[in-house]
Amino acid sequence: MSNAVPVQLTMKDFKSDQEVRWCPGCGDYAILAAMQSFLPELGIPRERTVFVSGIGCSSRFPYYLNTYGMHSIHGRAPAIATGLSVSRPDLTVWVVTGDGDALSIGGNHLIHALRRNVNLKILLFNNKIYGLTKGQYSPTSELGKITKSTPSGSSDAPFNPISLALGAEASFVARTIDSDRKHLQSVLRQAADHQGSAFVEIYQNCNIFNDGAFDVLKEPETRDDYLIRLEHGQPLTFGADGSHVVTHPAGSFGLAVGEAAATDPADVLVHDAHAEDPAYAFALSRLAGPDLRHTPVGVFRSVRRPSYDELVRNQLDAAKAKAGEPEQDLAALLNSGDTWTIL
Amino acid sequence: MAEQREGAGQLSEHPDPNEHGHPAKEVHQLDRVVIRFAGDSGDGMQLTGDRFTSETAQLGNDISTLPNFPAEIRAPAGTLPGVSSFQVAFADYDILTPGDAPNVLVAMNPAALKANIADLPKGGTIIANTDEFTKRNLQKVGYDSNPLEDDSLAGWQVHKVGLTSMTVGALAEHPVSKKDAERAKNMFALGLLSWLYSRPHESTMAFLEKKFAARPELVAANKAAFAAGWNFGETTEGFAVRYEVPPAQMAPGNYRNITGNTALALGLVAAGVRAQLPIVLGAYPITPASDILHELSKHKKFGVTTVQAEDEIAAVGVALGASYGGSLGITSTSGPGVALKSETISLAVALELPLVVVDVQRAGPSTGLPTKTEQADLSMALFGRHGEAPVAVVAAQSPTDCFHAAIEACRIALTYRTPVILLSDGYVANGSEPWLLPEISDLPDLRVEFATGPNGEDGKFYPYLRDPQTMARPWAVPGTPGLEHRIGGLEKADKTGDISYDPANHDFMVRTRAARIEAIDVPDVAVEDPSGEAKVLVLGWGSTYGPIGAAARALRQRGINVAQAHLRHLNPLPKNLGEVLAAYDKVVIPEMNLGQLAQVIRARFLIDVVGYNQVRGLPFTSTQLETMLEEVIKNV
Ligand SMILES: Cc1ncc(C[n+]2csc(CCOP(=O)(O)OP(=O)(O)O)c2C)c(N)n1
Ligand code: SF4
Ligand SMILES: [Mg+2]
Numbered sequence: 001m002s003n004a005v006p007v008q009l010t011m012k013d014f015k016s017d018q019e020v021r022w023c024p025g026c027g028d029y030a031i032l033a034a035m036q037s038f039l040p041e042l043g044i045p046r047e048r049t050v051f052v053s054g055i056g057c058s059s060r061f062p063y064y065l066n067t068y069g070m071h072s073i074h075g076r077a078p079a080i081a082t083g084l085s086v087s088r089p090d091l092t093v094w095v096v097t098g099d100g101d102a103l104s105i106g107g108n109h110l111i112h113a114l115r116r117n118v119n120l121k122i123l124l125f126n127n128k129i130y131g132l133t134k135g136q137y138s139p140t141s142e143l144g145k146i147t148k149s150t151p152s153g154s155s156d157a158p159f160n161p162i163s164l165a166l167g168a169e170a171s172f173v174a175r176t177i178d179s180d181r182k183h184l185q186s187v188l189r190q191a192a193d194h195q196g197s198a199f200v201e202i203y204q205n206c207n208i209f210n211d212g213a214f215d216v217l218k219e220p221e222t223r224d225d226y227l228i229r230l231e232h233g234q235p236l237t238f239g240a241d242g243s244h245v246v247t248h249p250a251g252s253f254g255l256a257v258g259e260a261a262a263t264d265p266a267d268v269l270v271h272d273a274h275a276e277d278p279a280y281a282f283a284l285s286r287l288a289g290p291d292l293r294h295t296p297v298g299v300f301r302s303v304r305r306p307s308y309d310e311l312v313r314n315q316l317d318a319a320k321a322k323a324g325e326p327e328q329d330l331a332a333l334l335n336s337g338d339t340w341t342i343l
Numbered sequence: 344m345a346e347q348r349e350g351a352g353q354l355s356e357h358p359d360p361n362e363h364g365h366p367a368k369e370v371h372q373l374d375r376v377v378i379r380f381a382g383d384s385g386d387g388m389q390l391t392g393d394r395f396t397s398e399t400a401q402l403g404n405d406i407s408t409l410p411n412f413p414a415e416i417r418a419p420a421g422t423l424p425g426v427s428s429f430q431v432a433f434a435d436y437d438i439l440t441p442g443d444a445p446n447v448l449v450a451m452n453p454a455a456l457k458a459n460i461a462d463l464p465k466g467g468t469i470i471a472n473t474d475e476f477t478k479r480n481l482q483k484v485g486y487d488s489n490p491l492e493d494d495s496l497a498g499w500q501v502h503k504v505g506l507t508s509m510t511v512g513a514l515a516e517h518p519v520s521k522k523d524a525e526r527a528k529n530m531f532a533l534g535l536l537s538w539l540y541s542r543p544h545e546s547t548m549a550f551l552e553k554k555f556a557a558r559p560e561l562v563a564a565n566k567a568a569f570a571a572g573w574n575f576g577e578t579t580e581g582f583a584v585r586y587e588v589p590p591a592q593m594a595p596g597n598y599r600n601i602t603g604n605t606a607l608a609l610g611l612v613a614a615g616v617r618a619q620l621p622i623v624l625g626a627y628p629i630t631p632a633s634d635i636l637h638e639l640s641k642h643k644k645f646g647v648t649t650v651q652a653e654d655e656i657a658a659v660g661v662a663l664g665a666s667y668g669g670s671l672g673i674t675s676t677s678g679p680g681v682a683l684k685s686e687t688i689s690l691a692v693a694l695e696l697p698l699v700v701v702d703v704q705r706a707g708p709s710t711g712l713p714t715k716t717e718q719a720d721l722s723m724a725l726f727g728r729h730g731e732a733p734v735a736v737v738a739a740q741s742p743t744d745c746f747h748a749a750i751e752a753c754r755i756a757l758t759y760r761t762p763v764i765l766l767s768d769g770y771v772a773n774g775s776e777p778w779l780l781p782e783i784s785d786l787p788d789l790r791v792e793f794a795t796g797p798n799g800e801d802g803k804f805y806p807y808l809r810d811p812q813t814m815a816r817p818w819a820v821p822g823t824p825g826l827e828h829r830i831g832g833l834e835k836a837d838k839t840g841d842i843s844y845d846p847a848n849h850d851f852m853v854r855t856r857a858a859r860i861e862a863i864d865v866p867d868v869a870v871e872d873p874s875g876e877a878k879v880l881v882l883g884w885g886s887t888y889g890p891i892g893a894a895a896r897a898l899r900q901r902g903i904n905v906a907q908a909h910l911r912h913l914n915p916l917p918k919n920l921g922e923v924l925a926a927y928d929k930v931v932i933p934e935m936n937l938g939q940l941a942q943v944i945r946a947r948f949l950i951d952v953v954g955y956n957q958v959r960g961l962p963f964t965s966t967q968l969e970t971m972l973e974e975v976i977k978n979v
Contacts, residue, residue, distance in 0.1 A: 016829065018841070047824045052664070055832075063829050063842070068821035070667060071831025072660075073690050079625075079657035083664025083672060084821070087623050087648060091668070091821055109660070112653035312648060319643035326616045326645065327783045333642070334609060334780050338397045338546050339599040342590075 009040040016066040022057060027178035027205035028125065032064055038185045039065075042092070042192055049092050052081040054106060056098035057132045058125035058204070075106025078113035078122065085119050086309050092192070095122040100130045103139040103159050111168035116308035117196040121188075124161060124199070125178075127206035128213050135209035142290055147209075162285035162300055165199040166278050172198035173281060174299040178205060179218050183229075183297065190299055196307040216292050228287065230298030232273040235265075245269075246287070255283045257294055273302045368577070368585045375434035376540060376588055377442030380532070381459045382451030382472075383420055384413055384427045387529040392429025394533055394550060398542040400600040400777055403590030404433040407889070408600075408775045409441035409962075412714045421475075421483045426458040435589045439741075439889040439896070441774060443964035449532055451475060451506070454484045465498040470535070472528070474507035502581050506531050506572075513571035517564045527568035534572025541587045544569065594779055601778045603742035603771035604631070607701065608638035610749025611673055612645050617750070618757055618789035621646040621670045625661030627654055627680060630713045631769040632703035635675040655680035659687040659700065666696045667830075669793060669820035671753060675701035678720045679709070681764070685728050688762050690832050692732040692856060695807075695816050697756035700734075701749075704768040706960045715960025716769035718885050719936035724764040725914055725943065731853045733860040735759070736913040738766040740888035743778040745771060748911065750786060757791045759863050760815040766913070768935075770962045771886040794819035794826055799838075806830060806840035814859040816840075861915050868917040870926075872906035873899065879976050880927035882952075884910040884940055886962065887933055893965035894972055905972055913940070921948050928979045931955060933968055 014036045022028045039049065049067040053059035055074035062069030068091075072080050077095045085093045095113075102110045102124045113120060129147065130136040136149040140161065144153040165173045172194040176187040184202065191198035203214045216222040228238045228246065236246035237260060245260045245268040255269065272280065281301035288295040323329055378395070382388045389410055396408050409430045418425030432442035447468040450456035452475035463469065476489050490496050491503050510531040514524040530551075537544050548566060555561040576582050601609075615622040624647065626636040640649040648665075652658035655676055662672030674684065681702045691698045704720045706712035724736045735755045739748035745767055752765040794817035797804045806828045807816050819826040828840060836843035837851060870880070883891045888909050895907045908923055910916070924930055924944070931953045932941045938954040945952060955971050957963060 018829075045824065046827050047822055050821045063831070067827055069829040069831075070694075071829065071833065073686055073832055076656060076660045076687065079652065079660030080664035080667070082650065082652075082657070083623055083625060083661035083666075084668045085664075086650060086661075087621060087665040087670045088668040088821065108653050109657050112657065312650075316643050316646070316648060320646065323644040326619075329644065330613055330616045331783050333612065333645075334783075335597060335599070337599050338400065339597050339780070340401050340403065341597050342403060342593045342595050 011037040014039045018063045025207040030178045034181045034184045051094045052077045053096040054101035056101045058098040061096040078109040082118045099126045099138045099140040114168040114170040114197050119307045119309040121191045121198045124201045125204040127204045129210035131206045161201045166282045170199045171196045173301045175201045175297045177203045228296040235268045273299045377432040377445045378447040379430040379445035380449045381428035381455035384425045386451045391529045391533050394547045399433045405437045405591040406433045407441040410773045421480045435591050439893040443966050453480050457484045468500045470502045472506035473503045510568045519564045530565045530568035531572035534569035535576045538573040538576035597780045598777045602775040603745040604634035607745035607749045608635045610746040614750045614753035623665030623670045624649045624673045625658035626675045627658045629677045631772045632675045632677045655683035659684040673699040677705050689728045689732040691762040695760045698762040701765045703772045712960040721939040735763040738885040742776045768886050805838045808838045865912040867919040870908045874904045877904040877906035878928040878979050880906040881931045890963040890965045894968035897969045
């Protein structure tokens with residue numbers, strides 16, 4: 001199929017005729033709106049864009065976009081999308097999933113899609129709760145979280161999705177927040193441009209079952225002290241008027257946060273999203289504590305390595321280059337090996 | 344040539360006993376022989392059996408083979424669990440099974456003798472490798488005294504041959520290690536058996552050249568071992584008679600010997616070619632289905648993509664995703680894998696997309712007997728999903744039939760846009776028989792059309808508006824401008840495919856999905872009743888075809904009438920099946936399960952059937968079915 005021709009589309013073109021059915025105030029609305037207004041700028045025709053989702057509130061996403069879409073089954077979207085992507089390199093395939101969908105029932109598919117580096121843009125809407133099933137704790141809920149299924153507090157330690165994705169060899173790992181449209185779109189843009197798996201964790205507010213989970217990252221009073229905005233090539237400085245910095249203390253595996261005033265500027269880390277060694281991005285992913293203080297957002301890691309799709313396609317193309325007329329090749333194949341003739 | 348080296352025996356390219364100054368041995372003609380090669384897993388018995396089969400095929404005999412693998416990859420050497428065997432039956436007429444019992448047992452060690460002797464009828468021939476009958480090896484398998492030396496084998500004809508020592512002796516001048524020389528003993532055995540049954544050896548020579556191409560010294564050594572075995576047969580007093588089994592009357596054409604798994608994989612490739620569609624196989628390794636993945640991964644030039652997925656669920660997901668994108672999505676597995684795929688198959692039912700799920704059945708439940716055969720996944724194939732989720736089910740009846748069954752499964756999946764479960768089993772998957780190679784142009788045309796534009800009279804696109812003939816919805820693949828739409832597992836409104844919670848719509852859609860499967864056009868089931876006077880019908884499905892057919896044939900030869908019908912389609916059932924069943928006083932259904940087809944037949948047709956069931960991990964013997972059927976016939 002031919003290469004993408006830039007087409008002039010608008011946000012309206014990407015809205016489907018389906019009534020959006022999330023709870024009023026749900027963070028999913030903001031993500032949808034950000035996506036709908038962002039898609040036109042990619043210049044990819046609607047028919048070449050496919051959204052595949054699992055099950056959960058978040059996974060209703062494809063119904064609301066006027067592209068191709070599949071609302072599949074719980075946790076399996078990365079697997080289904082792998083089959084689509086590997087067989088249809090002309091398509092742009094997005095996976096929309098939730099913290100339960102991606103990290104609990106579908107954890108296996110997620111890590112394997114990332115390790116293979118399948119050409120998928122995977123958006124994990126992390127609300128730290130099971131929304132659709134009405135409020136059980138999820139694999140990202142904090143230890144001690146009180147929910148319907150954990151009236152005495154959860155005894156499960158949570159996953160850190162960014163650390164998990166990095167451990168799974170993801171070539172693009174980012175985090176953003178539902179309420180910051182500009183940041184969200186800038187991350188989506190970079191994800192869309194990435195060849196291979198792009199993993200984006202989106203902090204999403206479930207105002208019904210886990211309201212305010214990310215408020216400290218949003219409120220004007222707290223956000224500057226809590227958020228670290230990652231920009232490739234920029235020093236890791238944050239806080240009101242750049243009051244704080246991130247450093248790599250000698251002799252430590254991890255990173256540390258210090259006061260800018262007390263730090264030699266030469267010791268302030270400069271963000272390198274393209275660092276080959278994932279240890280750096282991993283250390284960044286461990287900066288935030290359970291209270292979300294020092295949460296980096298932006299692209300943690302973006303490196304180029306061959307995508308699964310490319311590698312598979314290369315092998316297919318090499319084999320096909322030697323192919324003749326298919327039916328003749330088939331006749332030759334059937335007749336191969338030790339054959340004999342009865343007259 | 345290696346054969347001409349000193350000590351390598353006298354076999355030349357065209358062995359002729361007289362040339363070498365030995366008196367020609369007496370030659371007896373036989374119409375059918377069954378040989379079982381048995382040894383330790385490391386003894387190369389599968390390869391030996393394969394080679395003997397190939398030589399036999401070249402000669403034009405009809406053949407049927409049955410390998411028997413140990414469940415462990417490397418059980419301790421010399422133990423009973425480590426015994427691997429390969430049975431080959433060949434005849435001058437068309438045969439349906441690898442034989443109930445061998446005539447000849449090649450036992451490479453005491454374990455092989457002990458594990459197989461019970462199957463060898465008295466009077467049969469044993470060729471035993473005396474070198475391995477050491478005190479230690481005998482003790483390992485619980486022989487108190489050497490059966491080759493006491494009189495416990497008195498009822499059989501025993502040939503004691505020092506296979507290992509003679510091989511090592513024959514290779515004394517060869518630049519190979521002692522270990523490599525010992526390992527060539529299977530070629531000595533093959534040479535001996537090839538001489539004994541007058542098999543042509545050219546294909547084995549060619550095979551060795553290819554197999555050891557990188558190590559010419561091994562080519563020479565193995566050829567020499569083969570020749571030594573051949574010449575031993577010719578010179579030893581031990582073998583007074585040589586046998587011939589003349590070629591069978593077979594339909595003219597080109598043949599090759601093929602296993603069920605290979606035939607099935609080639610059927611899938613052929614379906615892709617005839618549909619002009621790329622194939623995407625998602626699979627996770629599992630015995631006895633892995634060979635389908637292995638085979639398909641070789642055929643990229645036909646546009647076949649194979650994805651070895653992280654698990655069975657992902658494997659079927661990959662296949663379904665590929666089908667959504669306009670490829671023919673296939674997943675191959677065995678029963679435990681089908682269980683895992685169940686939820687995704689139901690999604691495919693809701694999405695109404697083509698999907699082929701190959702289940703090479705093995706003995707269950709759970710890990711069961713993973714290398715043994717069974718037919719106990721029929722109920723799962725028919726009913727093993729949540730909700731009302733009917734799918735088409737087809738079964739392969741013999742190794743070569745796997746090719747055609749695979750094409751039929753793809754035809755149904757593509758034409759009717761439905762998941763199809765294709766049932767094979769360990770018996771047909773690993774067994775082999777000669778295959779009359781089809782003409783490509785005789786294979787069905789499987790081309791389908793993708794939707795390219797709106798299908799509604801109002802100029803809109805309706806993803807769930809059906810073709811009145813096939814009841815299939817349009818296959819509108821991503822990338823098609825103007826047909827953007829969303830599908831999913833939530834219940835859909837008829838025609839529009841929009842989410843619908845309407846009770847009446849759900850009832851309608853459930854019934855429609857059932858009607859879609861019922862409406863699949865499947866050929867009538869054929870009945871074989873040569874006399875037209877049979878009162879008893881034996882009905883089978885899948886791999887019981889061989890033993891049932893052989894039993895029916897044996898009965899008829901004895902003047903006893905019996906009718907036989909065999910089902911390729913298990914869902915939907917052939918339209919004439921009710922009529923066929925009603926025409927007989929009794930219907931007998933032999934199955935390698937506890938009566939799964941019998942249950943369906945009873946429920947659907949309200950007739951009583953006689954079930955004959957065995958779950959021993961082994962195929963039925965034709966003798967056992969013959970005895971059973973005779974009993975039933977006597978009592979009607
Ligand atoms: C096989 C299966 N098990 C369980 C469910 C029920 N279920 C639906 S969504 C969900 C959890 C969703 O949580 P998450 O992925 O975090 O999505 P959210 O609703 O929070 O967006 C569960 C358990 C299901 N649909 N399928
Ligand atoms: S339950 Fe939570 S996540 Fe689901 S739609 Fe409502 S607010 Fe959104
Ligand atoms: Mg959630």
